[in-house]
Every structure is written in structure tokens, then in C-alpha cells.
Amino acid sequence: MFTPVPTTPIGVLSDAWRACVGTGRLNLALRSDYRDSLERVQREIGFRHLRGHGLLSDDLGIHRPYEFEGVRRVRHAFGYLDQVVDSWLELGIRPFLELGFMPSGLASGEQTVFWWKGNVTPPADEEEWAALVVAVVRHLIDRHGIDEVRSWPIEVWNEPNLVHFWKDADQAAYFRLYERTARALKDLDASLQLGGPAISPGSDEWWAPFAEFVTSREVPIDFVSRHAYSSGPSQRVPFGVYQTLAEPQTLLDQFAAPRRHLAGTGLERLPVHITEFNTSYRPDNPVHDTAYNAAYLAPVLAGGGDLVDSFSYWTFCDVFEEENIPTSPFHGGFGLLGHRQLAKPTFHLYAFMARLGAEVLARGADHLVTRHPDGRLAVLAWQPVDGTSAGAERHTVRLALPVGGPAVYAHRHRVNEDDGNAWTAWQQLGRPHHPTARQLDLLHEASRPALEHGVLPAGGGVVELELHLARHEICLVELEGVRDETEPWIDDDRVPGYAGGWRA
Incomplete structure (x- = not known):
């Protein structure tokens, strides 16, 4: 639903x-x-x-x-x-x-x-x-x-x-x-x-x-x-x-x-x-x-x-x-x-x-949907927690979002117990009191939110966004319309490694 x-x-x-x-x-x-x-x-x-x-x-x-x-x-x-x-x-x-x-x-x-x-x-x-x-x-x-x-x-x-x-x-x-x-x-x-x-x-x-x-x-x-x-x-x-x-x-x-x-x-x-x-x-x-x-x-x-x-x-x-x-x-x-x-x-x-829009389209116990002046949507979603229990391993947020055009580009950052979490990496390194320069580099890399992106189809001006959140996850999803400017001679299947590549 x-x-x-x-x-x-x-x-x-x-x-x-x-x-x-x-x-x-x-x-x-x-x-x-x-x-x-x-x-x-x-x-x-x-x-x-x-x-x-x-x-x-x-x-x-x-x-x-x-x-x-x-x-x-x-x-x-x-x-x-x-x-x-x-x-x-x-x-x-x-x-x-x-x-x-x-x-x-x-x-x-x-x-x-x-x-x-x-x-x-x-x-x-x-x-x-x-x-x-x-x-x-x-x-x-x-x-x-x-x-x-x-x-x-x-x-x-x-x-x-x-x-x-x-x-x-x-x-x-x-x-x-x-x-x-x-x-x-x-x-x-x-x-x-x-x-x-x-x-x-x-x-x-x-x-x-x-x-x-x-x-x-x-x-x-x-x-x-x-x-x-x-x-x-x-x-x-x-x-x-x-x-x-x-x-x-x-x-x-x-x-x-x-x-x-x-x-x-x-x-x-x-x-x-x-x-x-x-x-x-x-x-x-x-x-x-x-x-x-x-x-x-x-x-x-x-x-x-x-x-x-x-x-x-x-x-x-x-x-x-x-x-x-x-x-x-x-x-x-x-x-x-x-x-x-x-x-x-x-x-x-x-x-x-800081990346959310000014207009609020929807609020819920696990999400906030906003829109920028140029029409872009930005969704903040999170796994609800109660202050005491460990929380579920997964939580799902399903939203039907209003968009223009047949498809949207979706750009998702996520942070949870594994992604974007230097504290977890520090634990796994043995909780060093004084990290070396190498360990600090690893911790900084581990602190970056995970990123995934793709195109979502829209039907009737609506795109269905289904977010599966890991334990204690927060995520930001930014959605914007796709204007296809691909020239007619472009054929990615002819690129080596893609559907056989070009042959003379």
C-alpha cells in the first residue's frame, strides 16, 4: 500500500x-x-x-x-x-x-x-x-x-x-x-x-x-x-x-x-x-x-x-x-x-x-516530503525508534509521489548501522584510542553516506517510491524530472562490453 x-x-x-x-x-x-x-x-x-x-x-x-x-x-x-x-x-x-x-x-x-x-x-x-x-x-x-x-x-x-x-x-x-x-x-x-x-x-x-x-x-x-x-x-x-x-x-x-x-x-x-x-x-x-x-x-x-x-x-x-x-x-x-x-x-x-525543499507536501511518523521551487522533490525518511528498544532490522516506507513526465531520476543517500557510520568502523578496527593516519582515512571513508541512483517510471503523474530502510536508517531521496537529450545516433549497445559492442 x-x-x-x-x-x-x-x-x-x-x-x-x-x-x-x-x-x-x-x-x-x-x-x-x-x-x-x-x-x-x-x-x-x-x-x-x-x-x-x-x-x-x-x-x-x-x-x-x-x-x-x-x-x-x-x-x-x-x-x-x-x-x-x-x-x-x-x-x-x-x-x-x-x-x-x-x-x-x-x-x-x-x-x-x-x-x-x-x-x-x-x-x-x-x-x-x-x-x-x-x-x-x-x-x-x-x-x-x-x-x-x-x-x-x-x-x-x-x-x-x-x-x-x-x-x-x-x-x-x-x-x-x-x-x-x-x-x-x-x-x-x-x-x-x-x-x-x-x-x-x-x-x-x-x-x-x-x-x-x-x-x-x-x-x-x-x-x-x-x-x-x-x-x-x-x-x-x-x-x-x-x-x-x-x-x-x-x-x-x-x-x-x-x-x-x-x-x-x-x-x-x-x-x-x-x-x-x-x-x-x-x-x-x-x-x-x-x-x-x-x-x-x-x-x-x-x-x-x-x-x-x-x-x-x-x-x-x-x-x-x-x-x-x-x-x-x-x-x-x-x-x-x-x-x-x-x-x-x-x-x-x-x-x-539542508537539502530539503521549502514546501511540505506530506508528513508522517517515518517521512517528510518536500518540494523545491523548481519542482524537484526531496524526501527524508527514517526508521522510527522509541528510545529504548533495539528497533526492527528493516522498515519500509511506500509513497506515491506527484511528478511530471514519464520518469524521474532518483538520487538516494542512506546512513544506518553499516552505511555512513564511522562509529561502526571504529568498533571494527578495535576502537583505537589514537588512530593512525591510515585508520583515520578509513574512518573518513566509512563516514560517507551510501549512494544509489536510478530512473523510476511514472504513470499518470505519479511515481511509486518504495524505500527499504535498514536498522536505524535515515535516508534522503531527491527526485527530479528527466529530459532526454540523447542524440539519434547514440547507441549504447555498440559500446564494448554492452550488448556485444560495435563490430566492423
Whole structure:
């Protein structure tokens, strides 16, 4: 039974999936492997904004307090920041600024998070904090222009509802920080985009008091933000963890939560940004490296844009060091790309999304059918997974697609447990901790999606597309009409090796 696909679009495919992507701390952007990875991501996918931690942390060197003639003073140094932002803009990606963490010279305590010790305590001096964030944004305006910086969303802190990221998860202290920051930056320029509270999953009780606080005090706010993950408790092993996953719909439910909780408040019409999402919230969970991760996230990318204005995959590459420096090329890192720009299956999911058309002709639990302005069709199909079971060995998608002409050219890329899967090849190589140059070449070759192509006949303006998907497969099928320009003297049967070849 083939599912008929109508010729009339049912909607437009939102590009909220590519509005933003996450990154490791900003200092890492000074490294060549980071820049090489970002260049590939932008070339094959093309995100618009990039968000990460550590803008104000010590290793970017912005906040530099000193004493002169018995008076405390602060110098702001932007050399590293300029290198980071300039390199992003050169690759066509803009910052989504996260204001954090606290510089040690301004911190009220010594509590830190991550291997690189981001300070998570409130400022010892709120006026100095306000002067710092204003100085940063003013410098960026001076360097890049006010119109450019107005297009960069600015988020106040990261997950203040968690004691790991904000001392004692002190809600009142975060609200004060948000208000002081928002008022200071709006005084600098009223058109800057400010928002928060960037809360993690499981803390929806923050929405009502946050909405009450900012509306009752008329605190400026232009968007709201939160994070979404679907993993359960961690089972730790050396250099990694294992976790269960809830079903993919859980992520979409989390995307929808802010608007549900803010209905009837003064914030209900604000844009919603999911500034981090993934399956697992751990940077050492092997699921991130798998074809299963890609199949799991396919319906999320296909449908998430109907719920929010952006949802930012955490992260674009494995140049990332929150749990110390990784000890092997595949270690469960968040990245779409592993070290040495090794493409993971989820990278290919995003690259497939980048090749879809704008018009949506059909959606299903295992497919998304789109059309380009020139009439070409692009179909994304995947094996549905539920977050827990291993999944079937095969899954079939049957679609009756509207086309013009008697035949179409079909171009299919596929990724599954065997095809386009460097993680599987790495396992088969014995999981080398430090691959040789030869092994890296093999892994890159194994990471390429499989390709098949051919001509499909069409009858009555319809082509029947039958896709047999292997375990945990995602695939992209691009269909375009065939205009035969073969000259009348062409006869392939006369080519040696084809039906006997030409004979004198």
C-alpha cells in the first residue's frame, strides 16, 4: 500500500532547526581543529547562530581587575573575543551570546563547574557586572556595527535552576541578575535582543515566577529560552556513562512547554528559543555517536519548528572539554562532528535537512516530503525508534509521489548501522584510542553516506517510491524530472562490453 502524497502543499518547512547550534566554551574557537570543524559544518549545513559558555570566563581574558594608587580598577581586554567572533563571522555564522560565567575577579564565591572551572556564583558587585556586560556589547557594536549586533540574541546565564550552574539555584538572585543585566543593556541600545531564563528540563515551575517578576517590574525581555534533553539517570563507567532515553516525542513536548506555561501571562507571545537540546545531557554518552541518535532525532528536526522559533543542537563538534580532555576519537561527545572532522550519523541528518525543499507536501511518523521551487522533490525518511528498544532490522516506507513526465531520476543517500557510520568502523578496527593516519582515512571513508541512483517510471503523474530502510536508517531521496537529450545516433549497445559492442 502506497501512501498518496498530494500536489498541494500542506505547509512551509520551518528552518528553526538551523537557526542556532551549540559549541564548547568560546576559548576553544582559537584552535585550528575547531575552526576546521566549523568550516565543514557551515559548508554542508549552514547554521545562522552559534551559542556556547565561557564568554566572560577567565580563559577569554576580558575582565582584568587591578589596583593603582590604592584604587580598584578594571581593564577590559577583547583580543581573544575579537579572534573568536571574527572567525565565526568569516564563516557566515553569528553569535548567540550567553552572558556567563562569572570572572573570578568579580565572583562572590569559589564554586565552579566543569573541568575548566567556570565560576557559577553571583557577582560580588552588581554595578561592576553591569559595567562588564555593557563594555562587552559596546565593544562588539563598535567593531561590527549596531545593526549587526542587534541581530545577535543575548541570553542571561545558563541553567540557573541547577545548583551546578548557579550557586544554590537561587531564583531571587538570578532574577536580580537578569533585571540588572537587561536594564543596563537596554540603556545601551533599546533594540538589543535580551532573554532568559535558559532553564534546564524538569524546572517548569520557574516560568510563573519569572513571568510575574519581569512583567510586574516591567523588566525588558524580548524572548524566552530553555533546554531540552530526553535521557534518564546515568550508569557510570570509566570515561563514560550509559543512560536510558524517553521517546522522541518527549523532546517535542519540552519544546512546547514554555508557551504552555506562559499562556495568559505577559510573555505568552514572545519568541521561544531552545538554546540546547540533544538526547543525552552527558558529553560522554556513546549514543551521540550512533545511527540510533540520528533516527531518534529525525522526527524532532522534522517537527520542532512548528513549536518554537529555534532549537539549537548541542553541539556542532567534539572540540569540547567539560568532562576533561577526551581520551579517544569516539567518546560519546555531543558533536555532530567528532575529532578530526569525522562525520557522525546525526551530522548527516542535518546535512539531509539542508537539502530539503521549502514546501511540505506530506508528513508522517517515518517521512517528510518536500518540494523545491523548481519542482524537484526531496524526501527524508527514517526508521522510527522509541528510545529504548533495539528497533526492527528493516522498515519500509511506500509513497506515491506527484511528478511530471514519464520518469524521474532518483538520487538516494542512506546512513544506518553499516552505511555512513564511522562509529561502526571504529568498533571494527578495535576502537583505537589514537588512530593512525591510515585508520583515520578509513574512518573518513566509512563516514560517507551510501549512494544509489536510478530512473523510476511514472504513470499518470505519479511515481511509486518504495524505500527499504535498514536498522536505524535515515535516508534522503531527491527526485527530479528527466529530459532526454540523447542524440539519434547514440547507441549504447555498440559500446564494448554492452550488448556485444560495435563490430566492423
